[in-house]
Amino acid sequence: MPTARSAVVLLSGGLDSATAAAVARQEGFQLFALTVRYGQRHAREVDAARRVARWLGAARHLELEVDLAAFGGSALTTDEEIPKDRAIESPSIPSTYVPARNLVLLSLALAWAEALGVHDIVIGVNALDYSGYPDCRPEFIEAFEAAARLATRAGVEGSRFSVRAPLMRMTKAEIIRLGLGLGVDYGLTWSCYDPVPDGTPCGRCDSCQLRARGFREAGVPDPLLQP
Amino acid sequence: MPTARSAVVLLSGGLDSATAAAVARQEGFQLFALTVRYGQRHAREVDAARRVARWLGAARHLELEVDLAAFGGSALTTDEEIPKDRAIESPSIPSTYVPARNLVLLSLALAWAEALGVHDIVIGVNALDYSGYPDCRPEFIEAFEAAARLATRAGVEGSRFSVRAPLMRMTKAEIIRLGLGLGVDYGLTWSCYDPVPDGTPCGRCDSCQLRARGFREAGVPDPLLQP
Numbered sequence: 001m002p003t004a005r006s007a008v009v010l011l012s013g014g015l016d017s018a019t020a021a022a023v024a025r026q027e028g029f030q031l032f033a034l035t036v037r038y039g040q041r042h043a044r045e046v047d048a049a050r051r052v053a054r055w056l057g058a059a060r061h062l063e064l065e066v067d068l069a070a071f072g073g074s075a076l077t078t079d080e081e082i083p084k085d086r087a088i089e090s091p092s093i094p095s096t097y098v099p100a101r102n103l104v105l106l107s108l109a110l111a112w113a114e115a116l117g118v119h120d121i122v123i124g125v126n127a128l129d130y131s132g133y134p135d136c137r138p139e140f141i142e143a144f145e146a147a148a149r150l151a152t153r154a155g156v157e158g159s160r161f162s163v164r165a166p167l168m169r170m171t172k173a174e175i176i177r178l179g180l181g182l183g184v185d186y187g188l189t190w191s192c193y194d195p196v197p198d199g200t201p202c203g204r205c206d207s208c209q210l211r212a213r214g215f216r217e218a219g220v221p222d223p224l225l226q227p
Numbered sequence: 228m229p230t231a232r233s234a235v236v237l238l239s240g241g242l243d244s245a246t247a248a249a250v251a252r253q254e255g256f257q258l259f260a261l262t263v264r265y266g267q268r269h270a271r272e273v274d275a276a277r278r279v280a281r282w283l284g285a286a287r288h289l290e291l292e293v294d295l296a297a298f299g300g301s302a303l304t305t306d307e308e309i310p311k312d313r314a315i316e317s318p319s320i321p322s323t324y325v326p327a328r329n330l331v332l333l334s335l336a337l338a339w340a341e342a343l344g345v346h347d348i349v350i351g352v353n354a355l356d357y358s359g360y361p362d363c364r365p366e367f368i369e370a371f372e373a374a375a376r377l378a379t380r381a382g383v384e385g386s387r388f389s390v391r392a393p394l395m396r397m398t399k400a401e402i403i404r405l406g407l408g409l410g411v412d413y414g415l416t417w418s419c420y421d422p423v424p425d426g427t428p429c430g431r432c433d434s435c436q437l438r439a440r441g442f443r444e445a446g447v448p449d450p451l452l453q454p
Contacts, residue, residue, distance in 0.1 A: 066293050066335075073342025093380045099341035100334055103378040107327055107334040108293075114326035115300025140377040147370040151330040153320045156361040 006030040006059070007120035007164070008113040010105050013048030015189045015211060016124030016167055019179035021056050023166045024122045026182055032116060033058040034109055038101065039069025039077040041194065048190035055188055064108060074098040082194040084204035088213075093132045094206060096193060102135035106144050110161060114152050122164045129172035129214065131206045141165055172214025180220065187223035201225070233257040233286070234347035234391070235340045237332050240275030242416045242438060243351030243394055246406035248283050250393045251349045253409055259343060260285040261336055265328065266296025266304040268421065275417035282415055291335060301325040309421040311431035315440075320359045321433060323420060329362035333371050337388060341379050349391045356399035356441065358433045368392055399441025407447065414450035428452070 007029040009021045025031060033056065035049040046063065053061035069077035075095040076082070083094055102125065109121045125136040134140065141163050148163075149155035167175050179186065191211045192201035201208050201224065215222040234256040236248045252258060260283065262276040273290065280288035296304035302322040303309070310321055329352065336348045352363040361367065368390050375390075376382035394402050406413065418438045419428035428435050428451065442449040 062297060064294060064297060067291060068338055070289060070291060071339040071342040073338075093383070097380055098338075099380070100338035100375070100378050103374060104331070104334045104338055107331045111295055111300075111325075111327035111331055112298040115298040134380055134383040135378045137377070140374065143370070143374040143377045147330060147367065147374045148327075150364070150367040150370045151327050151362045153324055153326070153361055156320070 002032065002059070002116045002118050003030050006032060006116065006118045007122050008032045008034055008109045008116070008118055009122035010109050010124070011035050011049045011053055011061070012124070013045035013052060013190050014124070015179070015186055015191055016126055016175060018052045018124075018184055018186070018189050019175050019182070020122050020124035020166050021052070022179055022182040022184050024164065025056055029120065029122070031056055031058040032112065032118065033061040034112055035061065035063045036105055036108060037063060037065050038098070038104070039067050041076060042190065042192060044195065045190045048188060051188040055185060062112065066104065066108070068098060068101065068104065071099065076193060082205050084202065086206055088131065088206050088209050091132060093134065096131065096206065097133055100135070102140070103144065106163065110148050110152065113161065114154050119154070119159050120162050120164055124167055125165050126167045126170060126175065128169060129210055131210070138165070138168055171217070172210055173217035176214050176218040176220065185223065187226070189224070229259065229286070229343045229345050230257050233259060233343065233345045234349050235259045235261055235336045235343070235345055236349040237336050237351070238262050238276045238280055238288070239351070240272035240279060240417050241351070242406070242413055242418055243353055243402060245279045245411055245413070245416050246402050246409070247349050247351035247391075247393050248279070249406055249409040249411050251391065252283055256347065256349070258283055258285040259339065259345065260288040261339055262288065262290045263332055263335060264290060264292050265325070265331070266294050268303060269417065269419060271422065272417045275415060278415040282412060289339065293331065293335070295325060295328065295331065298326065303420060309432050311429065313433055315358070315433055315436050318359060320361065323358065323433060324360055327362070329367070330371065333390065337375050337379065340388065341381050346381070346386050347389050347391055349393075351394055352392050353394045353397060353402065355396060356437055358437070365392070365395055398444070399437055400444035403441050403445040403447065412450065414453070416451070
């Protein structure tokens with residue numbers, strides 16, 4: 001049962017959401033973890049989410065199927081090639097962008113939060129070391145909170161839904177150091193968009209590049225890559 | 228293929244969304260119809276949506292499964308009893324409210340619209356003859372449009388997504404008269420939340436009451452109730 005200090009946390013299985021969830025747990029939140037299978041190619045992310053939820057001691061972990069692949073429009077949900085060795089500082093939004101993904105994910109988290117009577121939602125978005133996805137920026141999060149108030153019975157009755165994005169202004173290296181300080185085992189997480197057939201990360205997609213740079217700058221090895 | 232004048236229309240199978248779609252078609256829009264099976268008890272609504280999409284001549288009709296019933300929190304997605312003979316003028320939000328439903332539905336419509344390169348979304352919400360659901364009000368629609376601009380690549384690149392809610396300020400009788408003028412066959416639509424075992428509308432839930440009052444005030448018989 002949710003308590004006065006419970007939160008719904010969006011858990012993808014990646015490094016950022018694991019860290020954001022660990023921050024919320026440290027702040028005393030009981031966690032209701034939500035993982036959405038939206039048709040992403042890197043479905044092993046979902047296995048990682050399960051491991052992370054167990055490690056977090058989540059009160060519940062719900063997996064929901066929402067087939068965004070049916071809409072197309074993203075290399076992440078179709079057969080289109082995942083960009084490799086891309087300059088990750090490039091200002092352009094890459095083809096791995098999934099149309100309106102974070103709006104869909106937050107809307108689902110809100111639906112669960114309202115049903116539970118919970119007013120906090122945790123998401124691991126980050127507008128610094130990221131791929132330029134528009135739905136990772138603080139102005140989007142604020143617009144979502146405004147819509148959430150108007151979209152819900154709880155909002156109309158005076159509750160304010162708060163979207164907590166504790167990593168918003170951190171570099172990947174800062175995120176990793178924060179997580180290590182909270183005991184996060186990054187060996188449980190998964191980032192690669194396009195693993196090679198033997199099941200190891202490709203090392204060349206945006207997500208692998210951002211992760212590698214983060215561990216390098218944090219000055220620690222990535223446990224996922226340890227033999 | 229979508230054209231310069233295409234729209235994604237949320238089609239529930241009910242009377243309102245069929246009318247809103249017919250208005251958009253009349254305005255020259257090519258229709259991409261989206262129906263979401265969200266775990267509603269009145270699943271025959273989805274069969275109705277299929278009939279309506281066919282009648283509309285939709286360019287595509289996509290059915291998406293999103294199990295909002297997993298979240299609970301609504302009589303419409305659980306075993307909880309559907310309120311009967313309720314005073315539909317009551318200002319309270321009834322137990323058939325589904326947490327954040329329209330935000331989830333609009334987010335999905337937006338995802339498809341962006342993937343298609345379409346900027347118009349049609350929804351049959353109505354803030355006059357309705358059940359008091361918060362996510363049917365114009366201020367919610369405006370907040371959603373603001374979030375949509377910030378949530379998407381297309382928005383960042385300067386596109387404006389427009390949510391068309393042509394029925395927003397109409398009574399049910401006005402909606403029915405409008406639809407009849409556009410040739411809508413309301414015998415194809417379905418409204419009842421809780422049909423009796425022989426498959427006829429219960430006549431007593433909010434949705435049946437609103438529909439009956441609409442046809443009564445419009446001075447026409449409901450073709451669904453004709454022998």
